[in-house]
Amino acid sequence: MTTTTTRAAKKAVPESRYVPEDGLLLDVEDLHVEFHTADGIAKAINGVSFQLRQGETLAILGESGSGKSVTAQAIMGILDMPPAVIPEGKIRYCGQDLLTMDPEVRRKTRGPEISMIFQDALSSLNPVFPVGWQIAEMFRQHRELNKSDAMNEAVRLMERVQIPAARERVKAYPHQFSGGMRQRIMIAMAIALDPAVLIADEPTTALDVTVQAQIMALLEELQEERKMGLILITHDLGVVADVADRIAVMYAGRLVETADILPLYASPAHPYTRGLLESIPRLDQKGQTLAAIGGLPPNLMRIPQGCAFNPRCRMAQDICRQDRPELREIVSGRFSACHFAEEVIDA
Amino acid sequence: MGTYIIRRVLQMIPVLIGATFLIFVMVFALPGDPTDGKCGERPCSPAYIAEFKKEYNLNDNVFLRYAKYTGIWPTEQGGLLQGNLGKNYNGYKVVDDLKERYPTTAKLALVAIVFEVVIGIAAGVLTGVRKGGFLDNLVLVSTLVVISIPIFVIGALGQYFLGVKAGLFPVTVGSNPSFYELLLPGMVLGSLSIAYVSRLTRTNLVENLRADYVRTAIAKGLTRRRAVGVHALRNSLIPVVTFVGYDFGGLLGGAIVTERIFNIQGVGNYIYRGILNRDGMAVVGAVTVLVFVYLVVNLIVDLLYGVLDPRISHD
Ligand SMILES: Nc1ncnc2c1ncn2[C@@H]1O[C@H](COP(=O)(O)OP(=O)(O)O)[C@@H](O)[C@H]1O
Ligand code: SF4
Numbered sequence A: 001m002t003t004t005t006t007r008a009a010k011k012a013v014p015e016s017r018y019v020p021e022d023g024l025l026l027d028v029e030d031l032h033v034e035f036h037t038a039d040g041i042a043k044a045i046n047g048v049s050f051q052l053r054q055g056e057t058l059a060i061l062g063e064s065g066s067g068k069s070v071t072a073q074a075i076m077g078i079l080d081m082p083p084a085v086i087p088e089g090k091i092r093y094c095g096q097d098l099l100t101m102d103p104e105v106r107r108k109t110r111g112p113e114i115s116m117i118f119q120d121a122l123s124s125l126n127p128v129f130p131v132g133w134q135i136a137e138m139f140r141q142h143r144e145l146n147k148s149d150a151m152n153e154a155v156r157l158m159e160r161v162q163i164p165a166a167r168e169r170v171k172a173y174p175h176q177f178s179g180g181m182r183q184r185i186m187i188a189m190a191i192a193l194d195p196a197v198l199i200a201d202e203p204t205t206a207l208d209v210t211v212q213a214q215i216m217a218l219l220e221e222l223q224e225e226r227k228m229g230l231i232l233i234t235h236d237l238g239v240v241a242d243v244a245d246r247i248a249v250m251y252a253g254r255l256v257e258t259a260d261i262l263p264l265y266a267s268p269a270h271p272y273t274r275g276l277l278e279s280i281p282r283l284d285q286k287g288q289t290l291a292a293i294g295g296l297p298p299n300l301m302r303i304p305q306g307c308a309f310n311p312r313c314r315m316a317q318d319i320c321r322q323d324r325p326e327l328r329e330i331v332s333g334r335f336s337a338c339h340f341a342e343e344v345i346d347a
Numbered sequence B: 001m002g003t004y005i006i007r008r009v010l011q012m013i014p015v016l017i018g019a020t021f022l023i024f025v026m027v028f029a030l031p032g033d034p035t036d037g038k039c040g041e042r043p044c045s046p047a048y049i050a051e052f053k054k055e056y057n058l059n060d061n062v063f064l065r066y067a068k069y070t071g072i073w074p075t076e077q078g079g080l081l082q083g084n085l086g087k088n089y090n091g092y093k094v095v096d097d098l099k100e101r102y103p104t105t106a107k108l109a110l111v112a113i114v115f116e117v118v119i120g121i122a123a124g125v126l127t128g129v130r131k132g133g134f135l136d137n138l139v140l141v142s143t144l145v146v147i148s149i150p151i152f153v154i155g156a157l158g159q160y161f162l163g164v165k166a167g168l169f170p171v172t173v174g175s176n177p178s179f180y181e182l183l184l185p186g187m188v189l190g191s192l193s194i195a196y197v198s199r200l201t202r203t204n205l206v207e208n209l210r211a212d213y214v215r216t217a218i219a220k221g222l223t224r225r226r227a228v229g230v231h232a233l234r235n236s237l238i239p240v241v242t243f244v245g246y247d248f249g250g251l252l253g254g255a256i257v258t259e260r261i262f263n264i265q266g267v268g269n270y271i272y273r274g275i276l277n278r279d280g281m282a283v284v285g286a287v288t289v290l291v292f293v294y295l296v297v298n299l300i301v302d303l304l305y306g307v308l309d310p311r312i313s314h315d
């Protein structure tokens, strides 16, 4: 019911000019992001490429600080520039490069085409406006609906994301909801205009385990219902394992391995991925250094020569300190950026 | 909410009693005789003085006088509790004096507040969205200058340059002044607070611009104008509105210096002359009303704060 009304509302405006070719929604190519700060240049993203198709769920996995959020924000176009600079790369949405697009045209893609939900729903929602108002704002601004129509849409969306007594609670403020309900409201807001791409940046990290599972189930359901391309960012493989189709593992602003979820689980093709799998995440050390890997991610102002992972890698050889391994196909559909990927995958 | 208001109103009573008692004691401790100069060149006759002292209970000790003034000690004309502010030493009712002067003071306060809000917030927003720019530095320097100059200097300078030299505004203000006459004094009176309001707006806006919900607003595809002007600004103005509200309460208490400089016949001037003439009744009466107004405005501002910030609850 929700979808039909949203679709009906969409009819009122000219059809979107964005048509995916062969289901290809997002095509990120050699993306670089730097932060120019007083202390120097932090190279947060150093050549990231990946694609996202309709109906596909891509998980981006990596430790805190590896550049997952910066990647997402670059796609959304919500990086603060300055300090952020994008010296190289393309982000194509349905064939059009978002980075060279007219800013006003690009703004209108946020919401109806690409949408995002954040880790901390409490701080990401405006504390002084009712939740319904904040959802309705999407319809007011993008669809020019009047107040009561927009509010009705908001109620419908709140019902869709299973907020109990939605009609009564539409005027409540964010702080009056539980963490899980707040994240549902964020989700309602993000899917309001039926976007083709949804980016969820650690959507469950702030929640307790049972609620995590409910939110993931909801995202999966919505993704199937709307055939969205979904990017799920996480530092916790356990959370996305059931939901994701493909996984991209990120380290120091580069993808070090991409693969379908099952083969990656069965036999990782990169020492870093293996380390992540071995370090079973425990609730009491969320966000801490992963025991099985040891050491810390590199300082982004002085990324080690060669393979960025080499100071922490038990398999590192001389070549790892000189040549940077590029992402290459090891077996069909499996890519790894390690000089010894074949040995890792067989181990 | 209801109980909160009742509690706050009850809290006002000791504050009012304490404040009026203090001012009462202080005013009557001032050296000098209230009958000085009452009878022209010559000293007043002993009979007149005796009558005067009896009329105003000046023979009683200060506690008894206070008790009679407040009406705790019953007198035939009644006291504060019966709504009687008494007579000043010229025999006029203090309440009539205040009725005549209060509108002028309120008008002046209103002009000052409008300046404060319009210019202060505009300057704060313009500098907040372009932190570190030319305008930001200009406003920073000028607010520092304004904050460091005493108000009588600003008043005198404004009066001389804008009033006398440029002739833009009247130099002094007649009784029952129009808003136009009060523009210059209002600007002078509000100048200090304009500086505070602009700093406060700027600081809060800069902080809120970094907030996650502003990032969300951008991610929702809103224009930057809306993300800043609606989402960030709405949050940034909460402390500003509170400051302005308290300030308004203070300004309603009259502005002695500004009213003196521009010869405005407001409550501030009334209190000033009351002190000069040792007219304790006038001073105590006026100050009592001002304290009361201040407390009421404060309560309203605190209630408003709860409306502006839904996270605050007055239960
Ligand atoms: N505004 C910024 N200024 C400077 N450095 C930043 C900024 N935002 C992010 N970074 C840096 O970029 C790196 C990647 O951050 P992020 O993408 O948030 O990591 P995560 O994978 O945990 O989401 C971090 O080292 C962080 O310090
Ligand atoms: S390239 Fe070398 S250092 Fe890098 S992950 Fe592979 S083995 Fe380890």
Ligand SMILES: [Mg+2]
Pocket: A065, A068, A069, A070, A201, A202
């Ligand atoms: Mg992150």
